[in-house]
Amino acid sequence: MRNVLIFGATSRIAEETARLLVARGCRVFLVGRNPQKLDAVLADLRTRAAEPGHIHAEAADLDQIERHPALIEAAATALGGLDTVLIAHGTLPDQRACEASVAKTLAEIHTNALSVISLATLIANRFAAQNAGTLAVIGSVAGDRGRQSNYVYGSAKGMVDLFLQGLRNRMSRHGVAVVTIKPGFVDTPMTAAFDKKGPLWAQPATVAAGILAAMGSGRDIVYLPWFWRFILLIIRSIPERIFKRLSL
Amino acid sequence: MKVYRSWGRLAARAGQLFMPSDRHAELPAPERHWLPIGQGRSYGDVGLNPDGGAIETARLDRLIGFNAATGLLRCESGVTLDAILAFAVPRGWFLPVTPGTRFASVGGAIANDVHGKNHHAVGSFGCHINGFELLRSDGRRLWCSPAENADWFGASIGGLGLTGLITWVEMRLRPIANPYLWVDSRRFGNLEEFFALDAEGQRRHEYTVAWLDCLARGSARGRGVYYGGDHAPAQRDLPVHRSRQRSVPFTPPLSLINRLSLSAFNTLYYRKPLPSGPALVHYEPYFYPLDGLLQWNRIYGPRGFYQYQCVVPTADAAQSLAELLERIARSGQGSFLAVLKSFGDKPSPGWLSFPRPGYTLALDFPNRGAATRDLFRDLDAVVRAAGGALYPAKDACMDATLFRHGYPAWERFSAYIDPAFSSGLWRRVNPG
Numbered sequence: 276m277r278n279v280l281i282f283g284a285t286s287r288i289a290e291e292t293a294r295l296l297v298a299r300g301c302r303v304f305l306v307g308r309n310p311q312k313l314d315a316v317l318a319d320l321r322t323r324a325a326e327p328g329h330i331h332a333e334a335a336d337l338d339q340i341e342r343h344p345a346l347i348e349a350a351a352t353a354l355g356g357l358d359t360v361l362i363a364h365g366t367l368p369d370q371r372a373c374e375a376s377v378a379k380t381l382a383e384i385h386t387n388a389l390s391v392i393s394l395a396t397l398i399a400n401r402f403a404a405q406n407a408g409t410l411a412v413i414g415s416v417a418g419d420r421g422r423q424s425n426y427v428y429g430s431a432k433g434m435v436d437l438f439l440q441g442l443r444n445r446m447s448r449h450g451v452a453v454v455t456i457k458p459g460f461v462d463t464p465m466t467a468a469f470d471k472k473g474p475l476w477a478q479p480a481t482v483a484a485g486i487l488a489a490m491g492s493g494r495d496i497v498y499l500p501w502f503w504r505f506i507l508l509i510i511r512s513i514p515e516r517i518f519k520r521l522s523l
Numbered sequence: 524m525k526v527y528r529s530w531g532r533l534a535a536r537a538g539q540l541f542m543p544s545d546r547h548a549e550l551p552a553p554e555r556h557w558l559p560i561g562q563g564r565s566y567g568d569v570g571l572n573p574d575g576g577a578i579e580t581a582r583l584d585r586l587i588g589f590n591a592a593t594g595l596l597r598c599e600s601g602v603t604l605d606a607i608l609a610f611a612v613p614r615g616w617f618l619p620v621t622p623g624t625r626f627a628s629v630g631g632a633i634a635n636d637v638h639g640k641n642h643h644a645v646g647s648f649g650c651h652i653n654g655f656e657l658l659r660s661d662g663r664r665l666w667c668s669p670a671e672n673a674d675w676f677g678a679s680i681g682g683l684g685l686t687g688l689i690t691w692v693e694m695r696l697r698p699i700a701n702p703y704l705w706v707d708s709r710r711f712g713n714l715e716e717f718f719a720l721d722a723e724g725q726r727r728h729e730y731t732v733a734w735l736d737c738l739a740r741g742s743a744r745g746r747g748v749y750y751g752g753d754h755a756p757a758q759r760d761l762p763v764h765r766s767r768q769r770s771v772p773f774t775p776p777l778s779l780i781n782r783l784s785l786s787a788f789n790t791l792y793y794r795k796p797l798p799s800g801p802a803l804v805h806y807e808p809y810f811y812p813l814d815g816l817l818q819w820n821r822i823y824g825p826r827g828f829y830q831y832q833c834v835v836p837t838a839d840a841a842q843s844l845a846e847l848l849e850r851i852a853r854s855g856q857g858s859f860l861a862v863l864k865s866f867g868d869k870p871s872p873g874w875l876s877f878p879r880p881g882y883t884l885a886l887d888f889p890n891r892g893a894a895t896r897d898l899f900r901d902l903d904a905v906v907r908a909a910g911g912a913l914y915p916a917k918d919a920c921m922d923a924t925l926f927r928h929g930y931p932a933w934e935r936f937s938a939y940i941d942p943a944f945s946s947g948l949w950r951r952v953n954p955g
Binding site for chain 1: 542544545546547582585586587588589610
């Protein structure tokens with residue numbers, strides 16, 4: 276990992292991951308939607324970096340798909356190459372509001388699935404051409420099974436999961452790693468509305484350390500923290516005729 | 524509803540929670556009132572807002588900029604002193620003033636105007652702040668410095684978090700050659716010997732503090748060990764330091780500190796063999812001996828503990844301290860953490876600043892309910908008669924009268940309190 280591009284850099288998990296990367300001396304290019312928040316993250320990383328000039332940022336709304344090629348090109352130029360990409364942007368839909376509105380539902384799917392797929396397509400092609408690279412994408416345990424409380428979010432993440440699985444298959448002959456990160460409950464601004472008690476809630480810094488390890492070792496599908504793999508194994512094994520009656 | 528605990532393990536429920544991760548964010552309107560909460564390292568209720576709202580600053584943890592030539596650091600108010608050290612020490616810089624824990628936030632350090640072992644040389648934390656941004660509940664952002672909004676600057680340093688939310692800070696670090704200090708330790712047999720050692724210590728050392736055996740009586744009253752420290756100048760061969768952290772994993776069902784364990788510890792500690800000359804010590808165990816045992820506050824059991832920290836002015840200090848120690852020893856209550864230190868005369872810009880010329884005595888007492896509170900009232904009388912004060916960052920018991928006597932600027936300060944902010948401590952010392 277030398278030249279890292281991060282989409283969604285103003286998200287808490289991505290920011291913590293970026294700090295770890297900067298501590299390792301990586302060059303980083305940050306993309307985030309809110310310029311003010313992005314500036315704060317950029318200033319923090321530049322202050323910490325051994326070489327402030329190695330940290331760059333550009334504000335962009337990733338729903339604007341047409342900007343994606345230029346963003347990736349700008350990052351590759353600024354960093355002097357590209358070997359690692361982390362896609363960490365997204366929103367947490369208001370499930371009830373989406374149920375009442377097709378437009379809202381489609382917009383959330385655009386942000387959480389389609390924009391991710393656009394970036395993944397472009398990056399995969401670039402990495403395939405250079406026969407090297409690691410693409411890591413933050414999915415979610417919510418994408419493992421659709422449930423009534425968050426299936427707009429879940430189905431978007433599920434689409435990404437399946438897309439990346441296919442991509443992983445195609446990329447394996449190019450020596451390119453495709454890593455799907457599946458965090459469980461994480462205490463971040465995105466989940467501010469939740470009541471956060473209990474051992475199931477993880478801290479962003481913990482998840483970031485897991486992402487770093489996963490990117491470094493090029494693992495395929497990573498549940499963070501590890502125990503979510505087993506929770507989801509159980510969830511996925513519940514027969515549909517029973518699951519459809521639950522209130523999860 | 525989240526339950527917050529102070530370091531003394533006093534609990535308070537907060538109704539509303541706001542945890543900004545963006546220093547440009549506005550404050551939402553509170554249901555009742557707000558109090559900024561940092562790392563919860565204060566002992567009493569200065570950092571609690573029972574049934575009110577809490578603004579948790581832990582996510583305002585970004586650095587903003589650092590000038591490697593001048594040591595000027597800008598950072599958000601939720602950055603911990605530990606994070607500053609992790610950043611600064613490898614670059615040859617150190618905190619200008621540090622309290623006994625490095626896990627406090629910068630905002631908390633300003634709001635309590637913390638002090639360190641070098642107060643006699645350089646003053647309190649507030650003396651090293653160039654400025655900070657204060658966010659008020661009405662949306663106003665004020666840059667507070669000695670030159671701009673100087674009244675807000677003075678009100679907010681030591682301002683107990685009540686003047687608004689400090690969002691980011693500019694402070695001056697000080698240069699060091701390496702992470703080590705030369706520490707000189709000497710035993711003293713009583714209070715008179717302490718004063719003699721301290722008179723010399725203040726001249727010779729940047730950092731001075733004394734551990735006291737608070738159970739010693741009679742001619743041995745006020746016996747202890749005196750430590751004088753200074754940052755080590757550059758040298759080639761430095762020892763390797765391994766940071767070790769243990770944790771107290773659970774709260775024992777009763778306090779491990781009692782009369783027997785305390786007197787045993789104190790006797791052993793007083794008689795502990797001391798190095799014959801100065802010793803090279805890493806800054807971690809020198810400044811933060813307790814941080815090495817995470818959650819050490821748990822050893823006091825589920826009832827928790829109270830800290831009593833007072834300052835008595837220089838005039839008649841010997842008499843006041845002797846009286847305080849006598850009353851404490853008589854009660855049989857006390858802890859192995861008894862600290863005595865001289866304060867210097869460098870004034871703080873903070874109106875409600877605790878450090879003032881004189882001597883400060885700090886002790887932990889296991890919470891024995893009425894017995895502990897009675898002892899405190901006993902000690903309060905001595906402090907009051909001496910014209911001293913208690914430290915709000917540690918206090919959970921003082922009454923309005925003692926507070927107002929100790930902090931004559933309280934009335935002037937009141938006008939600067941944000942109408943939407945309050946705290947358990949403020950409501951306690953300003954009833955009605």
